[in-house]
Amino acid sequence: MGSSWTNASKLFAILITRFPSASVSYSPSSFLAILPRHAIISRFITTNGHYDSQLSSDSEENNTRPFNLLNELQWKGGAVKISSAQDKYHAVIHHICGVVRNDVYMERTLQKMGFKVTSELVWRVLRDCSNFGKESYRFFNWAKQQPSYDPTTIEYEELIRILGITKQWDTMWKVAEEMKRHGYLLSGKTFATIIESYGKSRLVNRAVDVFNRMKNFNCPQTTQVYNALLRALCEARNFQGSYTLIRRMVRKGCKLDTDSYSILVNAWCGEGKLAEAQDFLEEMSKTGQQPPAGSRDVLINGLLTAGNLDMAKELVRKMTKEGFLPSLQTFNSFLEALCTAGEIDICVNLMAKASKLGLYPDSNTYRIMIRGTSRCGKMDEAFRLLHNSMEDGHKPFPSLYAPLLKALCKRGQFGEAYSLFNDMKDKGHCPNRPVYTMLIRLSCRGGRFLEAATFLVEMTELNLVPRVQNFDMVIGGLKNVGKYSLAEKIERLQLSAYGM
Numbered sequence: 001m002g003s004s005w006t007n008a009s010k011l012f013a014i015l016i017t018r019f020p021s022a023s024v025s026y027s028p029s030s031f032l033a034i035l036p037r038h039a040i041i042s043r044f045i046t047t048n049g050h051y052d053s054q055l056s057s058d059s060e061e062n063n064t065r066p067f068n069l070l071n072e073l074q075w076k077g078g079a080v081k082i083s084s085a086q087d088k089y090h091a092v093i094h095h096i097c098g099v100v101r102n103d104v105y106m107e108r109t110l111q112k113m114g115f116k117v118t119s120e121l122v123w124r125v126l127r128d129c130s131n132f133g134k135e136s137y138r139f140f141n142w143a144k145q146q147p148s149y150d151p152t153t154i155e156y157e158e159l160i161r162i163l164g165i166t167k168q169w170d171t172m173w174k175v176a177e178e179m180k181r182h183g184y185l186l187s188g189k190t191f192a193t194i195i196e197s198y199g200k201s202r203l204v205n206r207a208v209d210v211f212n213r214m215k216n217f218n219c220p221q222t223t224q225v226y227n228a229l230l231r232a233l234c235e236a237r238n239f240q241g242s243y244t245l246i247r248r249m250v251r252k253g254c255k256l257d258t259d260s261y262s263i264l265v266n267a268w269c270g271e272g273k274l275a276e277a278q279d280f281l282e283e284m285s286k287t288g289q290q291p292p293a294g295s296r297d298v299l300i301n302g303l304l305t306a307g308n309l310d311m312a313k314e315l316v317r318k319m320t321k322e323g324f325l326p327s328l329q330t331f332n333s334f335l336e337a338l339c340t341a342g343e344i345d346i347c348v349n350l351m352a353k354a355s356k357l358g359l360y361p362d363s364n365t366y367r368i369m370i371r372g373t374s375r376c377g378k379m380d381e382a383f384r385l386l387h388n389s390m391e392d393g394h395k396p397f398p399s400l401y402a403p404l405l406k407a408l409c410k411r412g413q414f415g416e417a418y419s420l421f422n423d424m425k426d427k428g429h430c431p432n433r434p435v436y437t438m439l440i441r442l443s444c445r446g447g448r449f450l451e452a453a454t455f456l457v458e459m460t461e462l463n464l465v466p467r468v469q470n471f472d473m474v475i476g477g478l479k480n481v482g483k484y485s486l487a488e489k490i491e492r493l494q495l496s497a498y499g500m
Helices: 004-018 029-036 037-042 065-073 083-102 106-113 119-128 134-143 153-165 171-180 188-200 204-217 223-235 239-250 258-270 274-286 297-306 308-322 328-340 344-356 363-375 379-391 399-408 414-426 433-445 449-461 468-480 484-497
Strands: none
Touching: 029 204, 037 449, 083 106, 083 119, 106 134, 106 328, 119 134, 119 153, 134 153, 134 171, 153 188, 171 188, 171 204, 188 204, 188 223, 188 258, 204 223, 223 239, 223 258, 239 258, 239 274, 258 274, 258 297, 258 344, 274 297, 297 328, 297 399, 308 328, 328 363, 344 363, 363 379, 363 399, 379 399, 399 414, 399 433, 414 433, 433 449, 449 468, 449 484, 468 484
């Protein structure tokens, strides 16, 4: 296996180094889909993590060529002028991330690459290595030593976030103190992230300590920070402390937002304490602190989050009897929960009642309902909803058609599925890559290899690069049914699509 992925890595590197002009029509992201992850980084790293320049037959100059491309990029207003340069830039970022994650001798390897370190590059690498706390810290320390790089608040805060997520708290506070020494200010968002990281580990005392230490960093205790501590207390099932914190927010004049209510209500509903949640909302209402989304909306969302669909249904039933309805966003969430539970008839009746009460569906409502009815085999209802959405002035999009196409193919009604697909294109609703991919996969499963090949050709004409698995399914199927000539043409199409 070692020789295969080494050769694949050489192919990827050669395509970048040999064709640097803007006119070349290939995308490194396309190759990332067909190469194993370790093949991308194998150009500099052996299986035991050591740097080895002998993996390629190219000279040392050519080995560093892909990374020197970074210095050749021409930027204007923060954007790359040509798409091929952008592709190369992201390929370089991906390669560096592989080194950061896997190379034992990271610093030495990075130094040999010879690329220019910039603030954006450091931030992108840190973001893509967010699950590797120690490695990200090593990379950041190496970057600080480079003469072309001067760290900014953005990179510091991203590193602090990563160290908090990966539970490297001692290192995290070192970085925070370093920021303070250099005169950088930590934002409330960063403190909220730190508090949440402690909360997820059930270290509530540390979360409270961070909350109290904010004044040492001249950072105000914003609503976002309060919500982070509130979430930490709720995850520890400390409802009394959560309620006390809410009252402190009101006393300090800190405005509660929808999250403030939702966090506590969701936690109470998750424990089956609906009465406490209702009492809390009523008390807040008396003090003039009405939730932006409405008390009943918050309660319904809390019950849905807790998976208590029966109580949510009862609450909605009471609302409709009184002539009220939740907001459209909450209504859509409720419909989605009902569709997931397979209660399609209730959804259809509820939509009819909602229309009479003046709540009109949006495109998201139709998307949820069409997907739910299609899954349950109620095709007539699904088509009716599709036509209603058009009559209401909503422009259909691919994800509205996709459930219908999928359901028809699974029922073996390929003729009707293809007819619907052609009708979709005739009306100017251009299909996207996921729809094509789904049709190719389902057509191959149904033995419709010629139609699947047609979809592959259409995708390439629309500059939608098909997945390698799609090519493999179609080529293998065509050979199995004796269509060797057509299979050969599809193989050539694959090579052309990937720029080989």
